[in-house]
Each structure stands twice: as structure tokens, then as C-alpha cells.
Amino acid sequence: MSAGSPLRSGLRAMPVAEGPGPEEVVAVATDLAQAAAQLVAAADALVTAPPEARPTLRATLYRWQTVLALGARRLAQVGAGRQDRAPA
């Protein structure tokens, strides 16, 4: 699995059982809020951390950044889907 290369197979065209509903948007937003709080905590800790603790904290920062990026991408996907379905 890769982060963003184009898909040649027909997987993207496969129908899914149910589209993203409001519950999913709430779940994404909840996780993003939590990830953002964790990111801030890790960033604060990094500022004052001794050099030997910094690699671990940088890895932690990267992990929460990843969750934020995935969530942001999902919200953009949901938003684009709603625009496609909106009446002209």
C-alpha cells in the first residue's frame, strides 16, 4: 500500500455498502481533535526535552501528524463526495 500513487485497478470504482454519514464525520473530527491535542503536547515536550529524548518525541510528533493528515484527507474526500451528489 502506498500513500498517494494513482490506482490502475478497478478497486476505486467498486461500490461500497454505505457512504460516509454524519457519524463518520463526527468520528473523524473526534479523532482529529484528540490527535491535535497529542501533537501539541508532544511539541511542547520537544521544546524542553534533553537531546537524548528528542528522537522519540520527534517520532511521536510524526505519528500524530500522520493521523491528522489521514483525517484531513478523509474529510476532503467526504466533502468532495457531497458536492458531487448535490443538485445542480
Added chain:
Amino acid sequence: MSPRLDRERRATEPREPGQPLLRADLHGGQVARWARAGRLHPASREVIAALDPAVGQLLYWSCRDLDASVELDDVVQTLALAQLEAQAAAEPSLRLGAQRRLRRWVWRVRWGRGRQRRLAWDDARMQSLAGPDSGLAAAEEIVWDDVVRLLGWRDGVLVWLWAVEEWSLSELSAWRAVSKQHIWRRVRRGLARLRAALAADHGPRR
């Protein structure tokens, strides 16, 4: 803390690139065990020690799905070459770049052996799974958008963080405040749905 727990803790701590690869990094000293069993040339051990730690971890995982007759020295050389190629290509993630190259090599080995040794080997199906460059095209081309579209956010993010970002079940469990068993059930369910979608995409098995 017991020596074993201490080794495990050190093995999971991230390190700066260029820091020496600890013996414990390779999952409980697997390299040392291979060397003691006479399956690794001393030069291969030096190559392993020179690898980027994140790339070095791929050795253990790549050898898990190869049978015992495979020459580990060949795998080490291929892994080192994969790292050099990924570095030369300035891949955004060195580990993922090296992993993709190594997996293609493993795939070709498995394909060749399967064709030679297995009775019910379906060459046409293998061809459909592999891309024109003999890579695992279908699996490699699955991106986050596909995973989350098929599985939804809750399962999709667990599968992605576990399979791609290498979060442990403990870390996912702590994040979601549920048991590891619960997380593992959801990850397995998500992987099964992905496999089913891939199988459907490539038609019924003959």
C-alpha cells in the same frame, strides 16, 4: 527491568539515521541465530549492520514468508541494493521505497518457485496480480483513499496505521482506549474486506 524487557524496549525505540543497529533490533537477535546456524556469511552481518535501521528491520519480515531453503545472503544483498536504489531515487520514505523493491524481488522468487513446484499454480492469475514490471501492482496501488472508502474511517485508519505506519496493537489500543483483542479483530476484519475487494477486482479464481 529484566534484560529481555530492556532489549525489547530498546528495539522499539526510534533512532536517528546512522545510529548503530542493535542486535536486539532484528527481533530478538534473529540475525545472530541465523549466523550461529551457519545461514549467514560474516560479510552479510557487516552489510546488515551498515543498513539504515528502519530498512534493516525488513530483513526479518521479508524472510518470514520465504521457505528455509532460500539463501539469506542473497536476501541481504538484495535488501542493501534496494536501500541504495531507494536512496538514489530520493524516495520520500526510505523504508517504504526499499520495501517495495525488496518485495518485488521476493515476489519473483516466489513466483518462480511456485511455477516450478506447485501443482495448482495459476500462472494467468499471478500475471494479473503482477504489473508489467512484475511488481505486485494491485496491492501496491491501494492508497489511503481506497482503504478509507472501502472500510470507512474507524476500520480504515486502524488498518492503515497498523499495516503501513507500523503502529503496534498496544499503541492502537491505547489511542482508542479499547483492548488489543478488539483492535486486532477490527484490523483483521478490515484486511479481510480489502482482500475480498482485491479478489473481486481480479475476477474469480479458476
